[in-house]
Structures are given as structure tokens and as C-alpha cells.
Amino acid sequence: MTTRILFVCLGNICRSPSAEGVFRALAAEAGLEVETDSAGTSDWHVGNPPYAPMQAAAKARGFDLSDLRARQFTARDFEAFDLIIGMDDSNVGSIERLRPAGSQTPVQIFTDFTSETGMDHVPDPYYTRDFDQTLDLVQAASLGLIARLS
Numbered sequence: 001m002t003t004r005i006l007f008v009c010l011g012n013i014c015r016s017p018s019a020e021g022v023f024r025a026l027a028a029e030a031g032l033e034v035e036t037d038s039a040g041t042s043d044w045h046v047g048n049p050p051y052a053p054m055q056a057a058a059k060a061r062g063f064d065l066s067d068l069r070a071r072q073f074t075a076r077d078f079e080a081f082d083l084i085i086g087m088d089d090s091n092v093g094s095i096e097r098l099r100p101a102g103s104q105t106p107v108q109i110f111t112d113f114t115s116e117t118g119m120d121h122v123p124d125p126y127y128t129r130d131f132d133q134t135l136d137l138v139q140a141a142s143l144g145l146i147a148r149l150s
């Protein structure tokens with residue numbers, strides 16, 4: 001059975017496209033049947049590719065994000081996905097405000113899937129400029145999520 005997973009951040013140009021790009025590559029290597037997408041809680045970057053410095057950092061680790069384009073998260077995503085993953089508490093709050101009555105779709109923070117990093121969220125590299133920290137966290141969390149789904 002295919003598991004449909006949506007990664008969500010604020011702009012959908014740094015953290016959630018990195019999460020999608022890293023997770024889809026590692027899940028394919030692991031032979032998992034998944035469908036992935038990512039979205040932003042804002043509409044600020046709709047239609048744009050991932051932020052160039054984020055793409056460059058990902059490419060340096062062998063992850064190609066160039067096909068991804070930003071879109072905004074909507075209430076319909078609660079139906080379209082089996083699992084929704086935010087990057088921080090603020091994302092989860094914005095996601096939950098759109099939850100349709102009766103929807104049971106789980107919403108989690110990506111770092112919940114790993115205990116190795118000591119972090120309870122993925123800091124926003126658009127502000128910290130630490131694109132490698134983002135990749136360290138999404139790689140560790142992706143492996144944790146893959147272990148959970150396997």
C-alpha cells in the first residue's frame with residue numbers, strides 16, 4: 001500500500017522541499033512505496049523552485065531539488081495525504097487551523113521521527129543561513145520515518 005506523505009513549512013522553498021527531496025530519495029533506496037509532496041503555510045513563494053542556496057547545499061550531498069515548485073497548504077491536503085509533517089510548532093499550528101471537522105489525519109513535527117539530533121524542530125535556514133543543519137536534521141528524520149514505515 002502506498003503511503004502519501006506531505007511535508008510542510010512556512011515558505012515551501014527551504015525546509016519542506018529539502019525534506020521531500022531527501023526523504024523521496026532515501027525511501028526509493030529502501031524500496032518503500034510512498035507518494036510525497038511539500039507545501040507552505042504561506043503563499044509567498046507559490047510557483048517558485050527551492051531557494052538557490054538550499055538547492056546548492058542539497059546538491060552537494062547528492063539530492064536534486066530542482067523539479068520541485070512551491071504551493072500553499074490547503075484544507076484538502078488532510079484528505080489527500082495519510083501523514084502531514086511540519087517542521088516546527090508554528091507550522092503545526094497553521095496546519096491545525098485548517099483541519100476539517102472529523103479529519104483524523106495525523107500531523108507531526110519531522111524531528112519526532114529521530115531521537116539522534118536532540119532537536120524538537122527544524123530551524124528555518126532562511127533566517128539562520130545554516131543550510132547544512134537543515135540537511136542533517138532532515139536526513140536523520142527521514143531515516144527514522146523510513147524505519148517507522150518499514
Ligand code: 4NP
Nearest residue numbers: 009010011012013014015126
Ligand atoms: P522555509 O523558509 O519555511 O523553510 O521555506 C522560509 C523561506 C522564505 C521565507 C520564510 C521562511 N520568507 O520570509 O520569504
